[in-house]
Amino acid sequence: MINLDAIRAARILLVDDSADNINLLSEILAVRGYTHVSSIGDSSQVCKLHAQNDYDLILLDMHMPRMNGLDVMAQLKEVEKHAFLPVLAITGDERYKVAALEAGARDFIIKPYNLAELDLRMRNAIELRLLYKTMAAQSRLLEEKALHDSLTGLPNRRLLSDRIEIAMQYARRHQQMVALLYMDLDGFKQVNDHYGHACGDDLLKEIAERLRSVARQEDTVARIGGDEFIMVLSEISRVEDIVRPATKILSLLEVPLDIGGKSVKVTGSIGISFYPTDAEDAQTLLLRADEALYCAKHAGKNRYQFAGFPAFGDARTHSASNISFQ
Structure with a gap:
């Protein structure tokens, strides 16, 4: 299991074209103890930022100008390092739920959201992401050991x-x-x-x-x-x-x-x-x-x-x- 401190220290990106929504959500996450929260209002920059920072969770508003959430997720799949899209889709339209999940989102939440529900869905999504990364790292380590001499570290x-x-x-x-x-x-x-x-x-x-x-x-x-x-x-x-x-x-x-x-x-x-x-x-x-x-x-x-x-x-x-x- 992933402990709560690791979850609160996860790298989070807020994506919303509304500055009011960003400010409100940032304050909510700060109160909840999340310490590494970034935000952006331009959805076209999300892919570049994720490639640089490898976020553990992206809170993605599905309704934005220039690029909507579905388009953003399509781009994210091209740079995601762990074959695991860490997206929690945020929408006020029930019809977007299935489309978001089909596009690769881990979960979704409907606006206006309940704060307790938001916190729970975030924790679940982050824990799953961190578990996946831990398992991937262990798999790489086992593969590395299978190909190298245990005494000298040289190729076997x-x-x-x-x-x-x-x-x-x-x-x-x-x-x-x-x-x-x-x-x-x-x-x-x-x-x-x-x-x-x-x-x-x-x-x-x-x-x-x-x-x-x-x-x-x-x-x-x-x-x-x-x-x-x-x-x-x-x-x-x-x-x-x-x-x-x-x-x-x-x-x-x-x-x-x-x-x-x-x-x-x-x-x-x-x-x-x-x-x-x-x-x-x-x-x-x-x-x-x-x-x-x-x-x-x-x-x-x-x-x-x-x-x-x-x-x-x-x-x-x-x-x-x-x-x-x-």
Whole structure:
């Protein structure tokens, strides 16, 4: 339930072309304890104001020059953010009741209105609006949690697949490449075994922040489980474009972390695959990067490895200038 204080603090807009009606209603609402009440006499401005202020209730007179209440509600539907029109229609004509409800009004009241009835209908309409907004916010939060890793806040495997598809579609249209960097931490198990899983979790969160610091706005950093991270780099024109970020990531991972007063050091291994050279779909692209990661591990760890090429020692110092993906 919505408490009375929240209802009294709701954002309310009075719409009436009569200044006397506006003044009277404003005084009534002030006495009732409503603290955020605005008013306007020009009905053509209601839509613009609602888009800016997201009102919790609009007390809308249905009979106004230039734009009547039905026309106003038709416009409001185009800017309403919550698919819930917060309109209490005010009319002196009984015939407008059904038309107002059909147009999307939450409720109506007939003039001259009883003050107790007005207060009750307002409270009901505002409470319904606030409940709807609360449920919408909770739904968005649940959806956000379903798409993100609960520990690091990074996109999870589900959201990652969508991001890879989007990056590939963009690359296809602009004749570019997408690079997928599949990473895991060397020595992470030893951290858990020696310092405990709480320390391991803090380490993963710190690593996530370091990876975020390397990524561009158009890139995606995801955690897909355990100590495995994925970085999707879009708008890639040359293989050489990957050498610098891959090298920087490995260097950042090597820097010791202060976890709960303990100096913890790990390194990382990275497998790299490219769209469209190594694969033309997200699942295969991930598989190729995973295979390259295995090669990097097998070659001694703390390095990156391109898919489809033999392991080459300390890949951080390797020049990719002789590799062509044309």
